[in-house]
Amino acid sequence: MGDEALALGALHAGLSGVYAYPGTPSTEITEFIQAHPLAQERGVHSRWCTNEKTAMEAALGMSYAGKRALVCMKHVGMNVCADAFVNSAVTGVNGGIVVVAADDPSMHSSQNEQDSRFYAKFAMVPVFEPATQQEVYDMMADAFAFSEKVGLPVVMRMVTRLAHSRAAVAVADKAAEPNALHPSEDRGWVLLPAIARRQYVKLIDKQKTLVEASEQSAYNRLVEPKAGAGAGSEDKPLQIVACGIAWNYVMEALQCGQVSARVLKVSQYPLPAAQLKALDEQGGEVLVVEDGQPVVEELLHAELSDKCTVVGRLTGALPRTGELTPDNVAAALGIVMPEGLPASEVLAARPPQLCPGCGHRDVYTALNKVMEEYPDGRVFGDIGCYTLGALPPFKTLASCVDMGASITMAKGAADAGVFPAVAIIGDSTFTHSGMTGLLDAANENTPITVVISDNLTTAMTGGQDSAGTSKFEAICIALGVPAEHVHVVVPLPANMEEITRIIREEINYKGVSVIIPRRECMQTLRRHLAKKK
Amino acid sequence: MKKDIILCGVGGQGILSIATVIGEAATKEGLTLKQAEVHGMSQRGGDVQSNLRLSDGEIFSDLIPLGCADLIISMEPMEALRYLPYLSKDGVVITSSKPFVNIPNYPADAALEAALQALPKLVRADIETLAREAGNPKGANMVLLGMAAAHIGVVSTDDLRAALGRIFARKGEAIVAANLQCFDLGLSIL
Numbered sequence: 001m002g003d004e005a006l007a008l009g010a011l012h013a014g015l016s017g018v019y020a021y022p023g024t025p026s027t028e029i030t031e032f033i034q035a036h037p038l039a040q041e042r043g044v045h046s047r048w049c050t051n052e053k054t055a056m057e058a059a060l061g062m063s064y065a066g067k068r069a070l071v072c073m074k075h076v077g078m079n080v081c082a083d084a085f086v087n088s089a090v091t092g093v094n095g096g097i098v099v100v101a102a103d104d105p106s107m108h109s110s111q112n113e114q115d116s117r118f119y120a121k122f123a124m125v126p127v128f129e130p131a132t133q134q135e136v137y138d139m140m141a142d143a144f145a146f147s148e149k150v151g152l153p154v155v156m157r158m159v160t161r162l163a164h165s166r167a168a169v170a171v172a173d174k175a176a177e178p179n180a181l182h183p184s185e186d187r188g189w190v191l192l193p194a195i196a197r198r199q200y201v202k203l204i205d206k207q208k209t210l211v212e213a214s215e216q217s218a219y220n221r222l223v224e225p226k227a228g229a230g231a232g233s234e235d236k237p238l239q240i241v242a243c244g245i246a247w248n249y250v251m252e253a254l255q256c257g258q259v260s261a262r263v264l265k266v267s268q269y270p271l272p273a274a275q276l277k278a279l280d281e282q283g284g285e286v287l288v289v290e291d292g293q294p295v296v297e298e299l300l301h302a303e304l305s306d307k308c309t310v311v312g313r314l315t316g317a318l319p320r321t322g323e324l325t326p327d328n329v330a331a332a333l334g335i336v337m338p339e340g341l342p343a344s345e346v347l348a349a350r351p352p353q354l355c356p357g358c359g360h361r362d363v364y365t366a367l368n369k370v371m372e373e374y375p376d377g378r379v380f381g382d383i384g385c386y387t388l389g390a391l392p393p394f395k396t397l398a399s400c401v402d403m404g405a406s407i408t409m410a411k412g413a414a415d416a417g418v419f420p421a422v423a424i425i426g427d428s429t430f431t432h433s434g435m436t437g438l439l440d441a442a443n444e445n446t447p448i449t450v451v452i453s454d455n456l457t458t459a460m461t462g463g464q465d466s467a468g469t470s471k472f473e474a475i476c477i478a479l480g481v482p483a484e485h486v487h488v489v490v491p492l493p494a495n496m497e498e499i500t501r502i503i504r505e506e507i508n509y510k511g512v513s514v515i516i517p518r519r520e521c522m523q524t525l526r527r528h529l530a531k532k533k
Numbered sequence: 534m535k536k537d538i539i540l541c542g543v544g545g546q547g548i549l550s551i552a553t554v555i556g557e558a559a560t561k562e563g564l565t566l567k568q569a570e571v572h573g574m575s576q577r578g579g580d581v582q583s584n585l586r587l588s589d590g591e592i593f594s595d596l597i598p599l600g601c602a603d604l605i606i607s608m609e610p611m612e613a614l615r616y617l618p619y620l621s622k623d624g625v626v627i628t629s630s631k632p633f634v635n636i637p638n639y640p641a642d643a644a645l646e647a648a649l650q651a652l653p654k655l656v657r658a659d660i661e662t663l664a665r666e667a668g669n670p671k672g673a674n675m676v677l678l679g680m681a682a683a684h685i686g687v688v689s690t691d692d693l694r695a696a697l698g699r700i701f702a703r704k705g706e707a708i709v710a711a712n713l714q715c716f717d718l719g720l721s722i723l
Contacts, residue, residue, distance in 0.1 A: 001570075025572060027572075051634075076705075109572075130723040160593070161596065164571070165569040166566070166567065166569075166570070167565075167592075167595075168566060178583045221557055244596075248593040248594045249593070249596075251593040252594040325596055326594040326596055330598065336601075337601070338598075338600035338621060338622075339599075339600050340618040340619055340620050340622070341624070341652075341653075342617065343617060344614035346640040346644045346648045347611065347640070348636055348639055348640060350579050350612075350635070350636055351542065352578055353577060353578045384575065388577070392640055406582060421575040464613050
């Protein structure tokens with residue numbers, strides 16, 4: 001699997017620590033390292049972090065100390081760690097840092113399609129964007145070495161189809177030794193304005209080196225069309241810029257069809273200026289094939305002269321949204337693929353749903369029962385398995401925006417006069433980004449009821465440890481929720497009367513209250529029982 | 534020589550174990566393989582699929598293009614129909630005949646039957662009952678693999694048997710034997 005190739009590549013590159021919060025499609029990277037004998041033997045740090053920001057900062061600390069650190073997250077995690085990430089380009093790094101951003105075009109398991117290459121450009125740091133599982137593995141050693149050479153974090157951009165796709169990978173015989181401890185002596189880590197200004201100039205000065213490195217990178221190459229190919233090969237063959245995984249789809253299509261094209265494979269950014277110049281010299285149509293948002297397409301409008309017509313997702317040559325497929329890329333190249341059987345007319349959609357016996361089900365049953373009495377009330381949701389409570393049969397949730405937003409949106413809505421304003425959030429999401437919002441509400445004693453549906457794990461991503469397990473009552477009380485308004489219940493049909501009574505009472509309490517329905521996730525329970533056998 | 538296979542079903546039915554056995558056999562035979570999987574939210578009782586591509590040459594795309602799949606191997610009859618546009622005109626559908634109904638609007642029996650009958654090449658069996666009768670209710674997916682074996686082609690039935698043995702070896706001889714029995718049951722269904 002792409003994620004596993006990445007993890008092994010990092011271990012073989014002398015990794016000292018991985019810092020991550022689980023998120024599809026990045027979770028398997030950290031899990032692979034946690035389970036790997038070499039990581040255990042070397043004592044590589046691999047415990048899950050509370051969120052992506054704490055992960056990025058801890059990695060920065062490890063880098064400061066001279067060692068190589070890996071940070072992994074799904075694309076929206078970049079928003080959470082953005083402060084630390086953007087400033088890490090200004091401080092620079094000591095030990096190498098690779099930041100893995102696993103993007104999810106088509107939103108298979110996400111709330112948006114944001115493209116992490118924008119973040120890298122914003123922070124002015126290099127990006128590696130592999131096309132194949134082999135490249136994923138090979139790039140890790142290069143990315144760490146490059147990070148140390150230029151003194152910047154390197155972004156490794158993955159997409160779902162590469163993260164979760166398997167292929168054979170050739171690996172090194174021997175793992176590199178981890179760096180020795182050598183904490184930085186550089187004052188550049190202290191970003192006081194006077195120092196930050198100097199550091200920022202250094203960062204700007206590095207940009208030329210980064211472009212030169214992209215021009216010389218073996219991962220970027222310009223492939224000339226085969227001589228004597230068919231249609232489209234008049235005097236000016238079509239020119240294609242294929243970024244990352246797009247290379248595979250372009251090659252698949254060119255293999256099937258009778259089109260000849262000059263293809264620039266881009267897997268290391270910033271864009272290689274010399275190769276772009278070569279495209280410009282020929283001129284004509286340049287098709288940009290990139291998974292995610294039209295990052296390169298936008299740039300090429302400025303980089304290429306009037307001799308070129310740039311087409312891609314912005315011009316409609318490719319769909320504006322959704323992931324690339326061999327089909328939409330072939331269509332963009334004008335290649336007609338074989339026709340399959342007609343789509344079936346008897347199909348019904350089969351959306352995901354909460355597992356049978358899941359405690360979240362009982363929580364929603366109870367909430368719905370009480371909320372029926374308050375047609376003007378709203379339940380604000382959050383991110384996890386329990387987001388499925390927005391779908392039938394429960395249809396409980398009014399919102400789901402980002403990690404932790406249930407509590408803060410309930411607070412804002414309560415401030416505006418919504419009553420009752422209820423938040424429902426999972427245990428792991430609460431410690432990820434819900435605690436600060438609860439402090440806001442506690443400080444103002446805002447009349448909201450917060451349900452922390454605690455299944456003792458990070459369930460959505462497959463059951464990773466949850467940072468706050470066994471600490472929730474203490475956390476809520478410490479944040480200022482009165483102890484008598486912190487309740488723990490067991491979400492089971494047999495306890496429905498007790499649960500609904502407590503919800504009703506706390507809704508009518510004019511301040512912040514927390515109800516913690518606590519019962520183990522069915523999936524982890526099943527695994528624990530199987531282990532015992 | 535290539536074989537493009539779509540494996541599908543409902544989250545939790547064990548399609549990835551089928552992919553693992555085929556993949557193990559193919560890798561052992563020196564074939565190139567790419568296998569795209571679905572993880573995350575959709576695994577919770579929703580529709581799941583995996584694209585498995587085998588070839589003796591280079592494989593570029595992790596995804597199978599429309600109209601190019603040689604086989605659809607499905608743990609559930611309606612799910613088999615979901616991917617028909619990916620199946621080549623002379624492709625084969627190999628499926629469990631038993632619906633998994635966890636949605637209110639599951640198609641009526643007659644409509645589902647008509648749609649399955651209309652397929653150019655269909656192999657189906659009640660794999661759950663067969664596996665249960667063989668004393669290995671968890672082996673339904675290996676019955677299905679047995680049914681598909683003759684159609685996979687690029688790896689032989691013997692290669693698949695051997696791969697199955699290697700994959701389940703760490704679970705003990707009894708599990709290997711039970712799964713081989715299910716696999717052999719599937720072989721006899723044409």
